[in-house]
Amino acid sequence: MGLNYKHIGRRIREERIRTGMSQEKLAELADSSPQYISHIENARKKSSLEMIVRIANALDVSVDQLLSENLSGSQYKCDAELSRLISGCSNYERRVILDIALATRYSLEENRWIIHTEKS
Numbered sequence: 001m002g003l004n005y006k007h008i009g010r011r012i013r014e015e016r017i018r019t020g021m022s023q024e025k026l027a028e029l030a031d032s033s034p035q036y037i038s039h040i041e042n043a044r045k046k047s048s049l050e051m052i053v054r055i056a057n058a059l060d061v062s063v064d065q066l067l068s069e070n071l072s073g074s075q076y077k078c079d080a081e082l083s084r085l086i087s088g089c090s091n092y093e094r095r096v097i098l099d100i101a102l103a104t105r106y107s108l109e110e111n112r113w114i115i116h117t118e119k120s
Contacts, residue, residue: 003046003067004069005043005046005047008040008043009040011067012037012055015059015061016041019059021058022034023037023041026055029057029058030051032051032054037055052067061083065080065083065087068081085097
């Protein structure tokens with residue numbers, strides 16, 4: 001199975017736009033040219049791993065966020081989606097989301113017996 005460069009390019013474009021960054025600025029930060037960034041975003045060129053890492057660093061995202069649609073397994077996709085969810089949040093917003101997630105996890109664990117009772 002090869003990499004889907006259309007997906008990678010789309011994720012790079014999404015993250016670049018989310019941060020309000022131009023192709024020119026991304027190219028500068030990733031030590032590349034705006035034309036090459038455009039080619040990567042439109043899947044006209046296959047990016048090297050080194051360039052994907054430089055782009056991820058420039059966008060302040062993890063490489064797996066850019067590659068998430070190429071990863072198999074729902075956990076990777078879920079982790080990537082959670083990363084995208086909180087990437088634009090302030091520290092306060094991240095703390096609130098964490099508190100909600102912890103409360104949900106606690107409730108799921110405390111009420112797990114209901115599932116076992118309903119199956120019987």
